[in-house]
Amino acid sequence: MADNQKKHDPAKKAPKIQAVSRMKEIMTNYYIDAKTAREQGKKVAWITSGGPVEPLIAMDVIPVYPENHGAMIGASKMGAQLCEKAEEMGYSRDLCSYARADIADSVEKTGPIGGLPEPDMLVCCNNICGTVLKWYETAARYFNVPLFILDTPFVHREFSDSARKYVLSQIYEYIGFLETHCGTKMDYDRMEEVGRLSVEGTGLWQAVLDTCAHRPAPMTAFDAFFHLALIVTLRGTQTAVDYYRQLHDELNQRIANGVSMVPDEKYRLLWDNLPVWYKTRWLSEKFAAHDAALVADTYTSAWSGMLPDMNGQTFLEAMAETYTKVYINISIDMMFDIVANMIEKYHVDGMVMHSNRSCKPYSLGQYDLRQMIMDRLGVPTLIIEADMVDERAFSESQIDTRIDAFMETLKS
Amino acid sequence: MTPAERFRSVWRDPAGYGRSVKQETGRSILGFFCSYAPVELIYAAGILPLRLFGTRGEISLADTHLQSYCCSLVRGGLEDALKGNLDFLDGAVFPHTCDSIQRLSDIWRLNAGFAHHFDAVLPVKLNTQSARQYMIDVLSGFCRELETAFGKQIRDADINAAICAYNQIRKQLKAVYALRSQKPGLFEPSAVHWIMTAAMVMEPAAFLRDITAFLDQIGSSAGDAPQTGRKRLMLAGGICTHPDVYDLLARAGADVVWDDLCTGARYFEGTIAEDAKDPLAAVADRYLSRSVCPAKHADITARGRHLVDAAREQGVDGVVFLQLKFCDPHAFDYPYLKQFLDSAQIPSLLIEIEDQPPPGEQLLTRLETFVDML
Numbered sequence: 001m002a003d004n005q006k007k008h009d010p011a012k013k014a015p016k017i018q019a020v021s022r023m024k025e026i027m028t029n030y031y032i033d034a035k036t037a038r039e040q041g042k043k044v045a046w047i048t049s050g051g052p053v054e055p056l057i058a059m060d061v062i063p064v065y066p067e068n069h070g071a072m073i074g075a076s077k078m079g080a081q082l083c084e085k086a087e088e089m090g091y092s093r094d095l096c097s098y099a100r101a102d103i104a105d106s107v108e109k110t111g112p113i114g115g116l117p118e119p120d121m122l123v124c125c126n127n128i129c130g131t132v133l134k135w136y137e138t139a140a141r142y143f144n145v146p147l148f149i150l151d152t153p154f155v156h157r158e159f160s161d162s163a164r165k166y167v168l169s170q171i172y173e174y175i176g177f178l179e180t181h182c183g184t185k186m187d188y189d190r191m192e193e194v195g196r197l198s199v200e201g202t203g204l205w206q207a208v209l210d211t212c213a214h215r216p217a218p219m220t221a222f223d224a225f226f227h228l229a230l231i232v233t234l235r236g237t238q239t240a241v242d243y244y245r246q247l248h249d250e251l252n253q254r255i256a257n258g259v260s261m262v263p264d265e266k267y268r269l270l271w272d273n274l275p276v277w278y279k280t281r282w283l284s285e286k287f288a289a290h291d292a293a294l295v296a297d298t299y300t301s302a303w304s305g306m307l308p309d310m311n312g313q314t315f316l317e318a319m320a321e322t323y324t325k326v327y328i329n330i331s332i333d334m335m336f337d338i339v340a341n342m343i344e345k346y347h348v349d350g351m352v353m354h355s356n357r358s359c360k361p362y363s364l365g366q367y368d369l370r371q372m373i374m375d376r377l378g379v380p381t382l383i384i385e386a387d388m389v390d391e392r393a394f395s396e397s398q399i400d401t402r403i404d405a406f407m408e409t410l411k412s
Numbered sequence: 413m414t415p416a417e418r419f420r421s422v423w424r425d426p427a428g429y430g431r432s433v434k435q436e437t438g439r440s441i442l443g444f445f446c447s448y449a450p451v452e453l454i455y456a457a458g459i460l461p462l463r464l465f466g467t468r469g470e471i472s473l474a475d476t477h478l479q480s481y482c483c484s485l486v487r488g489g490l491e492d493a494l495k496g497n498l499d500f501l502d503g504a505v506f507p508h509t510c511d512s513i514q515r516l517s518d519i520w521r522l523n524a525g526f527a528h529h530f531d532a533v534l535p536v537k538l539n540t541q542s543a544r545q546y547m548i549d550v551l552s553g554f555c556r557e558l559e560t561a562f563g564k565q566i567r568d569a570d571i572n573a574a575i576c577a578y579n580q581i582r583k584q585l586k587a588v589y590a591l592r593s594q595k596p597g598l599f600e601p602s603a604v605h606w607i608m609t610a611a612m613v614m615e616p617a618a619f620l621r622d623i624t625a626f627l628d629q630i631g632s633s634a635g636d637a638p639q640t641g642r643k644r645l646m647l648a649g650g651i652c653t654h655p656d657v658y659d660l661l662a663r664a665g666a667d668v669v670w671d672d673l674c675t676g677a678r679y680f681e682g683t684i685a686e687d688a689k690d691p692l693a694a695v696a697d698r699y700l701s702r703s704v705c706p707a708k709h710a711d712i713t714a715r716g717r718h719l720v721d722a723a724r725e726q727g728v729d730g731v732v733f734l735q736l737k738f739c740d741p742h743a744f745d746y747p748y749l750k751q752f753l754d755s756a757q758i759p760s761l762l763i764e765i766e767d768q769p770p771p772g773e774q775l776l777t778r779l780e781t782f783v784d785m786l
């Protein structure tokens with residue numbers, strides 16, 4: 001430990017965010033609901049984290065997120081064990097650890113919640129990666145249930161008119177798919193209402209993240225990783241709207257009372273890529289010990305980036321563009337523009353990039369992005385090699401040293 | 413040079429071939445990495461489409477841009493571009509397939525410094541009407557981009573002529589495959605691999621002349637070729653590029669008689685309707701009906717069925733999967749493909765290839781054990 005790095009002082013810890021307990025309660029209820037869907041006569045759909053969940057909510061289908069499940073597995077430190085199981089099943093160790101862990105748990109049911117509720121149907125949107133396509137094909141074969149793919153063409157330079165037409169027609173195909181497999185018609189008024197709640201919830205999520213533009217920040221990215229769960233899983237519900245309003249109020253109150261998450265916040269950092277789920281506590285304390293706060297990240301803001309530009313369109317129409325242009329479905333140069341904005345908005349002094357061997361679309365290109373950030377903005381950047389769920393890919397001593405060295409350069 | 417010698421020399425040094433075409437004819441050349449690159453359209457624009465396979469040498473420059481957990485095709489392709497090994501190219505076209513190629517396109521565009529860069533963001537779904545329409549739109553947009561970049565109009569007649577040329581090539585390659593399956597002893601172990609590489613690199617008209625001459629010549633001696641009495645193997649895994657493993661397999665006592673590789677049988681699968689009113693739709697329809705690449709989506713068990721059918725049709729004794737390290741789409745399909753083979757009682761073996769295949773002797777022992785067991 002470097003000389004001028006303080007020992008972690010528990011007495012100096014900032015007060016916890018109160019809303020956390022409400023969040024846990026909501027998530028528990030949500031999983032109980034999902035696990036007992038059959039008894040309630042409801043259908044369960046598995047859906048990707050970047051997928052359009054709103055039509056499912058409007059059709060009263062319970063959405064379940066294997067990626068959220070992957071994150072839970074990671075946070076419970078069950079990642080390596082389930083990943084190894086998948087490797088025994090023939091899945092290469094180089095595949096995404098969310099997919100490996102979830103595929104293994106579908107069979108083993110030894111994960112933190114004893115396996116996800118089985119799907120009646122699968123909805124996969126490839127706006128985050130090609131991995132989900134393969135993962136959902138695997139699930140469709142294993143559970144023998146219908147699979148809908150929403151194909152959102154990658155945006156290298158522009159979102160073309162033909163891509164817009166293609167995605168929009170698929171949105172109507174998606175609704176047709178739901179109508180067939182639910183045996184009911186879509187209520188389009190209800191759909192617009194869900195859309196309105198989704199926009200409202202997403203806007204509130206952005207407002208929550210924006211509180212960190214304040215110096216010192218009332219929470220950090222590590223908190224955002226936790227509070228993210230609802231905007232992913234319950235987007236489009238009143239529950240999410242109410243919750244984020246409560247959280248937003250509380251964070252504003254913290255600002256008013258001068259409460260910051262990192263007691264002596266001096267350095268403000270931006271995090272890139274998924275969290276390292278099994279090491280969030282360690283990393284959070286590590287940075288705090290250097291008086292550094294992670295005030296923003298490209299990951300949790302990907303969902304507020306989904307705030308559609310309504311422009312007089314219906315929600316379904318706006319959805320086509322919004323879901324196609326999410327953060328990791330765009331080119332490196334377009335990503336740079338977004339990161340540059342965040343660096344300015346949140347007054348960022350340095351960037352920490354998680355080079356995540358599980359997630360190729362997020363991580364390949366980081367070296368170029370980093371070079372642009374250093375050359376054009378003069379912001380120093382640290383790269384940490386790890387994996388979000390598979391703890392075998394995390395070398396604590398090496399990362400510890402690298403963070404210390406990086407913080408020394410920031411301080412000098 | 414005999415045709416066979418030419419195929420081998422093109423395989424050994426594809427860039428050397430490209431450079432000589434450039435020097436002799438000044439012709440525009442576009443590189444590509446994947447069999448979803450619409451070569452017919454590139455050729456119709458008077459441009460030579462030339463497939464890239466990535467360097468077989470050391471990676472150094474690409475390390476500044478790509479992490480180590482990225483397949484060797486992507487890393488090796490970038491290395492070649494940054495080193496100047498591809499200086500004869502006017503640019504490259506990137507059809508959308510896997511996550512790694514998608515990012516390579518960005519990195520290439522930002523760093524490789526070629527005059528032209530094309531992204532053909534084809535649909536990932538290949539089994540719906542709207543995807544078909546979108547694919548036609550993308551192909552048509554690609555034609556417009558080519559026209560603007562190279563100042564040449566592409567007429568339907570040009571596309572139809574290109575379609576005919578490639579259909580002929582596909583037909584001849586199919587004949588080569590059929591002959592090898594009947595009489596594996598006629599061919600050197602790697603000969604067909606060299607032919608396939610040459611087919612994706614050489615000027616189409618020149619290749620067609622050579623392959624036709626080659627078939628005439630080898631076909632005339634086919635009658636005398638004895639049966640080898642060796643085990644019959646099929647290669648699968650369909651990786652985008654693969655090293656020469658044929659000699660090792662031969663030493664292990666087996667003939668490769670068929671494959672399910674993109675640089676093999678998948679390349680000539682399916683012909684395109686000739687003289688179609690809408691040639692772009694005809695090109696699209698081949699892509700939609702061809703057996704699906706794992707980076708694309710159609711029927712979710714089609715690849716498994718296709719593999720088992722091909723293995724039975726060709727009467728193979730076993731299947732060897734080649735898997736390129738860090739290749740997600742193919743690695744995801746492996747367990748299910750293996751399961752399909754297992755249920756059909758067709759033995760299989762998985763070989764993982766990093767940049768190079770595992771050390772020769774060690775691999776040879778594994779292959780021998782596998783072949784003995786068949």
Ligand code: SF4
Nearest residue numbers: 096128129131358359
């Ligand atoms: S972590 Fe990356 S590769 Fe894995 S599912 Fe998420 S976006 Fe896809």
Ligand code: SF4
Nearest residue numbers: 446447509652674705
């Ligand atoms: S396997 Fe797929 S990605 Fe690879 S070259 Fe073939 S079509 Fe392209």
Ligand code: SF4
Nearest residue numbers: 483510512652739740
């Ligand atoms: S499909 Fe596989 S081998 Fe081909 S470029 Fe992608 S990762 Fe590499």
